[in-house]
Amino acid sequence: TPPTIFVITPTYSRFVQKAELTRLSQTFLHVPQLHWVLVEDSPHKTPLVAGLLADSGLAYTHLHTATPKERKLQDGDPSWLKPRGAEQRNEGLRWLREDRRAPQGADSQQGVVYFADDDNTYSIQLFQEMRGTQRVSVWPVGLVGGMRYERPVVEGGKVVRFHTGWRPSRPFPLDMAGFAVSLKAVLANQDACFDGNAPMGFLESSFLQGVVTMEELEPRADNCSKVLVWHTRTEKPKMKREEALQAQGLGSDN
Ligand code: UDP
Numbered sequence: 001t002p003p004t005i006f007v008i009t010p011t012y013s014r015f016v017q018k019a020e021l022t023r024l025s026q027t028f029l030h031v032p033q034l035h036w037v038l039v040e041d042s043p044h045k046t047p048l049v050a051g052l053l054a055d056s057g058l059a060y061t062h063l064h065t066a067t068p069k070e071r072k073l074q075d076g077d078p079s080w081l082k083p084r085g086a087e088q089r090n091e092g093l094r095w096l097r098e099d100r101r102a103p104q105g106a107d108s109q110q111g112v113v114y115f116a117d118d119d120n121t122y123s124i125q126l127f128q129e130m131r132g133t134q135r136v137s138v139w140p141v142g143l144v145g146g147m148r149y150e151r152p153v154v155e156g157g158k159v160v161r162f163h164t165g166w167r168p169s170r171p172f173p174l175d176m177a178g179f180a181v182s183l184k185a186v187l188a189n190q191d192a193c194f195d196g197n198a199p200m201g202f203l204e205s206s207f208l209q210g211v212v213t214m215e216e217l218e219p220r221a222d223n224c225s226k227v228l229v230w231h232t233r234t235e236k237p238k239m240k241r242e243e244a245l246q247a248q249g250l251g252s253d254n
Pocket residue numbers: 009010011012040041067072073079084085088116117118119233
């Protein structure tokens with residue numbers, strides 16, 4: 001069997017959550033040997049997410065951990081102020097390390113770990129590209145960082161620099177959606193995790209610095225020439241009329 005791809009997704013309650021998770025889960029249904037680790041940013045598991053997972057047809061693990069209040073983005077804060085999803089990704093890593101610690105058989109430490117936000121758009125081809133990850137594989141991400149795409153630049157089969165609009169001097173100037181890590185590397189580097197206090201743009205670096213060097217990066221997607229994942233963002237729906245009806249006592253409660 002091919003190595004399992006563990007997809008760690010932070011998610012939080014808002015109007016579009018069910019739509020996002022429906023789209024995501026139905027993309028994942030097209031991918032063989034995928035295990036979805038869905039981590040709610042919440043003090044408890046919600047019935048909405050539990051039900052969606054139970055009906056999804058996917059192999060999954062349902063986790064939760066609430067972002068501490070002082071680290072959480074408040075309504076009206078600019079989105080770049082604090083990193084989002086750091087604690088949830090770390091909770092996913094914690095579960096994986098615990099679950100795979102004791103070898104359960106030859107294949108139990110074979111696998112790939114990918115951090116997939118719930119609002120991005122993923123080609124199913126991306127998962128074929130990452131399946132053979134030895135340590136850390138990388139590829140372009142579309143519609144991110146104020147650019148059509150960001151990407152690692154490859155020369156002679158190696159990543160030599162990064163095409164990015166902003167601070168290319170960061171240790172790993174790439175988006176969360178632009179890399180995958182082997183389960184072996186996750187297990188061999190027990191302390192590698194996301195720093196929820198990392199300054200803007202340094203969250204990915206905070207994790208990757210503990211796992212890999214630039215020279216070791218494995219370029220995928222035709223030497224990083226193809227975009228197979230897009231950092232799309234969903235517009236927050238307006239609820240003006242809903243609220244007007246609520247005020248008249250005519251609102252629907254689902
Ligand atoms: N997220 C979360 N808690 C929050 C905000 C976001 O768990 O308070 C999750 C969100 O569901 C997504 C990931 O963290 O999977 C990244 O958040 P977002 O997509 O808003 O970040 P951006 O697109 O701005 O990078």
